[in-house]
Amino acid sequence: MERRKDQLGRDAHSEMLKKERRANSAWNMLKRNKTAMFGLGIVCIMLFMVAGANFLAPYDPNALKLGSTYLKPFSAGHILGTDEFGRDLLSRIIYGSRISILVAIGATFIGGLIGVLLGLVSGYMGGVIDSIVMRIMDGMLAFPFVLLSIILMTILGTGVFNVILAIGIANIPSFARIVRGQVLIVKNEEYCNAVRVIGASGPRLLFSHILPNALSPIIVYATLNVAGAIISEAALSFLGLGITPPTASWGNILRAGKDSLNTAPHIATISGIFILLTVLGFNLLGDGIRDVLDPKMKK
Amino acid sequence: GCGNKATPTTPVTPTTPTKAEIVVPGTPTKGGVLTVSLTASPKNLDPVKYTGTYESQIIQNVGDTLVSYKMDLSEVIPNLAKEWSISEDGKAYTFKLRDDVFFHPGKYQTGRKMVAEDIKYSLERSFKLSAMKRLDMIESVEVVNDYEVIVHLPEPNAVFLTALTNSGNIIVPKEEVEGWGDEFGNHLVGTGPFMMKEFKLDEEAVLVRNEKYWAQVPHLDGVTFKVITDMSQNANALRTGEVDFASGLTGEAVKVIREDANVKLLETPGLHVAYIYFNQVSGPTKDKKVREALIKAVDINELVKGVYQYGEAKPAALPLPPGSWGYDESLVSQVPTYDPAAAKKLLAEAGYADGFKTTLYISNTALRIKMGTILQQYFKTNLNVDLDVQASEWGTFSEIASKGNAEIFAMSWTWYPDPFFFLNKIFASSAIGSLGNGQGYSNPEVDKLLADALIATDQDERATMYKKALKLIVDDLPGIFYANENVTWGISPYVQGVVQRADGSIFLCNTEVNAWKVAK
């Protein structure tokens, strides 16, 4: 009886609200999104591989065993077989995840950081600065990506950091454009006017209000971009501009596998599948995050 | 010794016992268009402007040189020149020309006879314009009569005749060259077995039979050279029948073709040396002991097996290919062999008991990367030397390597059988600063021998000098000369009469060969 009485009362209502808030929290909404969770699962497995490579890999990824090259998958001791030097493919894939995912995340971070800063400044300041920054970004966008990467890689030389830098730089303009577009919307929101009216400074407005509110699409884009960067690394490796040997990366495993597609198709296939899965994982996750963030963005 | 060595005379025969080959009749038949794949794109077919071997494959089937190499590369034989004589001082070469040679008809002439003026024009043009300086040793060309010319050299030069065999020095008609101007490359006209019908950049070059070819009438209706840069696709194209002849196969493609019963693999040892060159001027490798240790730390046989998994090369020891007449089998035993313990000791003596760090520069091709990866392993396990492998694309690599900025670099060298094209280019002090001698090898004795060998005209005499120089070089341990690659062609069994040359040149019809294609 008493409970019933409170049915519509304040407690029940606030209870309800709490429940709803929980249910509507980004995390819980994401949890309900099956495909996104699947993506997150893949991403987590990959990250686990990255973190635990030392423990997970059964062999030294760079140890040559010239006697047993091109073993097929499920050979004794080598679940995924071996490569052209008799190196254990599983170990190389596991260690390769470090490079590939590090490159992808690193490149997204660099591109994201610079791109976001440029986008923020250019969207907020507008006018001449905006025009200059955006024309440069347009120019970079118009520059064919592969060519830009080739040239950057050639200038910078090979090596993990340079790969990160090259892909990162190539990513800057898209980030800058997205952020700028977002800033242009957010800076005219009424709550920004409200902040101006209380006398807040420009940087405060920009970093404490505009940036956080412009962030969601950036996060989404960043996740999707990680996926793209994994492919870019592979593409650079394909052109022979990626990571220096013997360091394993999925891209250079794939590339080497391509040269033995007939003898040992498993090398290209397995590394291709890992790339595909990871990209799929990040894409699904990114899509999921977008779905979760979207309705709120609209309101 | 350095393991099983291939002698130049031993042909490498494709032996896969299980393979049931298609047998086709061996009598020449007329007709058919042969499709040849090239692994890189020919850019400019103007003989004085061409830079790559892919271009020469086409040029040499369209044009003829004054003299040429015999197909087995054993000697220089007459071609457009019936015969020649050399003056006493070795500074004047008199060539007697054939009188039955006609140019292909073109836009600016209708297939006129070739005469001495054309020789003068072509050679002088090459002398003046060739970016590659393919004929920089001549002074002037003198026309004696329509069928006789004298070429004057400022000083004797033993490789002059060799240089004349270069397809950069084919004889071309002035009218066409001047008529087309910059476009001449697209409308190449010569005296060769095939006439250029069409040249589509990065795509194909279409050649058709020259019915009036002076040597013999080609069996083939024509030849189409197609550009296929991707190696696996080269093999695929041969297997699907889209090309009849895949030149320059490497890697897995070799295996794929070898194992496919429907196609044939032709292999022959090439005029090729793959080597690792140590910096002679700076870094740890300046010390001969260190170099010796590094050489002893590597098992060449295993290395070659690892790099050339499909038997595309033989292990080597000397900086000259066995196919060169300067090659000296007896020197092979002087090259240090695999001995990790001794290597370690040597390195300790040199003051690097704990190893050191060094960098290997290579261009980023699969073969080079494989080699680097294995070398890395040897240096690390046997000497605790950390080898950082820097693979960059050719432009960057050559910049670093030629400036002497590489502690170690690796590349390969392939040219004519004349030792000059190996030893002078790689070991002469005068070559320091170019990619050949980027590591700064310098030995005055060697320099002297190499210089003398260039002006001597007698081949035996020269061979002795080169062998002496080779011995001195080998003693200095400048690097690891680990492999001689084969020239590897994949070919359809329907194509007959193709002869492989050790330098990889494709001649489909000349005085010695005349390939034909059997209709399926």
Add this chain to the structure above:
Amino acid sequence: MIKTIINRLLQVIPILLVVVTMTFILTRMVPGDPAATMLGPQASAEEIAKLRDQLGLNDSLIKQYFSYLGDLLRGNFGKSYSYNKPVIDLILNKLPNTLLISITSLVIAVLIAVPIGIISAVKQYSIFDYVAMVLALVGVSMPIFWLGLMLVLVFSVNLGWLPSLGMGSMDNGLWDVIVHMILPVSCLATIPAATFARITRSSMLEVINNDFIKSLRARGIKEWRVIFLHGLKNALPPIVTVFGLQLAHAFTGAILTETIFAWPGMGTLIVGAVENRDYVLIQGAVLFTALVFVFVNLFVDMAYMVINPRVTYEGTKGGA
């Protein structure tokens, strides 16, 4: 409309200037010497020096830059070092081939993907939707070169149905060219198709939740008209935008695809130009690619205006 186009054309100038400058700086930063690369390993130092001089590479960078700009203004794109041919000829020779496969692949991608995206949106959360979208994701995640090689293995080598490379020739009839296009085009179309399917779906979803769709239904308009006429036309702008971006991507993707399928397009030219340090050619190629990019986007904007009447007047209309 005309004004907007002129205005857009004017905006192209600074972008191209940026591109030209960037290319110039970047190419000069690339280590390696065009002369040395051209002459090959066997060239001597003095030969290289001579060639550098011929190519004008010994001038100061500033001088080179301005003389290049000056040439550009006069419509002279320079002469490729490695081909020893006017860059413009090379590009005009190759560009159509690249455009042929990139545009064909985009058109095919659109024809396949847009209906799929629409059905997915209309039947949101159905099996069709899930399958289509997972396939689309796999599509965008596919490394293009891997796909290419797999296609060749399956369709050319094993099945022998399709030629594995080259462009075919019109001399052998149109069919020859078409057959040769199938593999490269499918390879190139995969990613755009996946992207179009996804973008169509999300754009459609947004549109069909709009009030006017509800109004149309309330007016008793037939469902297919509501979806395919009203829905699609409204959902088109983002699809068109992505079309523009994808064309740029297809262009880039073509570089890899062309290598695999020996397709004589810009890809071979560009990769070769970088390898050979052919500055002039790189500059020209980038400039043209940028031009294509910019003009495609111009077309996209014009398409926008046609689809969405509001865009033309945006901003000129004020007040209530």
Add this chain to the structure above:
Amino acid sequence: MGDVILRVNDLKTYLFLASGTAKAVDGVSFTLERGKTMGIVGESGSGKSVTASSIIRLLPRNTGRIVGGEIEFDGRNVLRLDKKELMEYRGRDVSMIFQDPMTSLDPVFKIGDQMVEMILAHQEVTKDEARNIAIDALKKVGIPNPESRMNSYPYELSGGMCQRVIIAMAISSKPKLVIADEPTTALDVTVQAQVLDLLKEMQKHQDTAILLITHNLGVVWDMCDTVMVMYAGKTVEYTTAKRLYAEPQHPYTWGLLDSMPKLSDESKSHLAAIPGTPPDLRLTGECCNFHNRCPYALDVCSNKVPELIEVSDGHFVACHRQTGKEKLTREVKI
């Protein structure tokens, strides 16, 4: 009793959302006669629009479902119509006018084309005839230069013009019922007055019944014959407009009437605001939904759902206090 065109009885439309089932409409009953106007008033979120959507059977896909009750239009059971009948029912029998005129026209089609499309969908005429019908309709709603206006895009028209176009569309097929969901909320007062006049005009000529959903009591007084007051998905009071004004019975109606500031009211005293907020629609259903905001609530109000009872002729109220013996009377404040 006149000629009943629409009868809704105990309609229940639930929205099945991820966070629970919202009983958006949970017991709505009323009847509407031909040629008459009925108003639905109530707070935002009380289920007015969902009721309207239920009547034309256009509920949010995936989530909305009619779970109970009856809707009878002109003697037919609306809930049993098949796809084809539904298409004819929508647009020909019933027209709907939405709140925001700008968003209820397809932005990328010319208004003329949209009108012609609708006319073609319901009338057997040629394209040209449809065009003429459309132009006529535009003329009727007072749009100057209808011929040239046919070629305008919606964004080229002002809000009031757009709403007139929509009304023109609604009347072009001479429907028996027009449902207007807040047709003037987005418009200025002067424009609102014009649109309302237009609706009245149309009703007079075509003897159309109008279901008018609004927040604005003034509009109700101006337009409606009968009024239904909704609260949290339920009909709480239903009677004629005059009676509702003169003798409202439900305490919520009182609150609603009192919280409106009056133009003629001199005093700047406090408005009688209803304290609290409406209940969450996922929690309603087992009590009087208004009980926690009602100053007159009894124990029974929190236990039992009050039924909609006809307290006097044509005056229905759902309140435990009004159906018992002791009736409450409104403290009238002027």
Add this chain to the structure above:
Amino acid sequence: MEKKVILSIRNLSKDFRIRGGSFLEKPKTLHALSDVSVDVYEGETLGIIGESGCGKSTFGRCIVKLHKATSGEIIYNGEDIVGKTGPELKKLRKELQIIFQDPYSSLDPRKTAGKTIEEPMIVHEMNDPKTRRERVLSLMKEVGLDSQHTHRFPHEFSGGQRQRINVARALALEPKIIVCDEPVSALDVSVQAQVLNLLNDLQKAHDLTLIFISHDLSVIRHVSDRIAIMYLGKIVELCKAEEIYTDPLHPYTKALLSAIPPESPFEKKERIQLVGEIPSPIGERKGCSLATRCPYVMDRCRVETPELKEVKEGHRAACFLYF
């Protein structure tokens, strides 16, 4: 009873430049506000009413300096504040606050209620963190929000509650004048009443001067002491609140009054039709802006612009019918 003028607006104009689709197109000028003069007395509520797009918000925003006026003066405390910038402007911000129309979009969705209310004090370095927090709680209490709600985000509040947060934020700086730009038009009638009551109470408690903008005449009538009626960027009538109902002068005011729906079903209204569309504020205009729609239009109206003149004691109108 002589009231003190706290804010004096003199010939205030605001033009917006509307850039064409391309930079080849000449920018056009939109006259959002032209030549508006009005005095605001301390402690009063000045109501502003007019149709959508007539410049009400622009007027409010110019006062709080969200827009920079194109010309004219805004004299506050004897000083013209139009040109103020930097620290001076910041000081001014404390005195002049605004509450926006849309309670949903005027709160940063990523800041909790507490943070939002605290922010002005942080910006102006008022109080130490602890007292600040206390003051946040007391402000929330004052506007009728539960202290539990400090950590909630805007989307967890109802519209009325959100508008209360807006009010609390404005009050945090203890301003003298608050511009209320349609603070209740997005709210439900019952909630509207709550917020109106709240504003009424706060005005009394803090001795605030309110400039209250609305398009709802009954609301304006309820809250204001004086009412200014705007039409196309101009004030066309300015009078005491009572008089607008009893004695409207300007034809536009009359039309507006007649368009308002009746207050009871027994009342039948005679409408004054304003035929024609509201003209666009873009471009130059000549004559009275109502001339195109006015039923009493005279030739003079089309060429001359009437000024806002006192027609009666404390009642001004801009119409040639009266002078």
